[in-house]
Amino acid sequence: MVETIKRGFKKALDSYLALVKIIIPVYILVTFIKYTGGINYLAQIFKPMMKLVGLPGEAVLALLTGYLLNIYGALAVIASLDLTVREITILGTMLGIAHSLIIEAAVIKKINGRLIALISLRVILSIVAGFILNLLL
Numbered sequence: 001m002v003e004t005i006k007r008g009f010k011k012a013l014d015s016y017l018a019l020v021k022i023i024i025p026v027y028i029l030v031t032f033i034k035y036t037g038g039i040n041y042l043a044q045i046f047k048p049m050m051k052l053v054g055l056p057g058e059a060v061l062a063l064l065t066g067y068l069l070n071i072y073g074a075l076a077v078i079a080s081l082d083l084t085v086r087e088i089t090i091l092g093t094m095l096g097i098a099h100s101l102i103i104e105a106a107v108i109k110k111i112n113g114r115l116i117a118l119i120s121l122r123v124i125l126s127i128v129a130g131f132i133l134n135l136l137l
Helices: 002-036 038-052 059-068 071-080 085-097 101-110 115-136
Strands: none
Touching: 002 038, 002 059, 002 071, 038 059, 038 115, 059 071, 059 085, 059 101, 071 085, 085 115, 101 115
């Protein structure tokens, strides 16, 4: 019993440290970009596209982080932005449909799947879901 608890604690600590290694640097980087004006620049570029899904332009940083890296990095970005519950719901749904695309592309390629088709389908469905939620919420 004691050995099981030790193993469980070690695995929990390893998981925690792995998440901290992702979340803290991303949060610091996004906060830095936010205060240097970089987010405002990105927001202006992507504002028209993001408006279709009911999100402010700066949410593109969270979306791209989630699409390309992972959900935990996207959470760090989301935490550093001032988003409403509605916006977080839309963004969370979009990221739930399409996330960690680089890692999953490697898996799809390994199993000889149709890489471009599957990645495209997930991103398109993510955007469609964001558009529908924007209309409904």
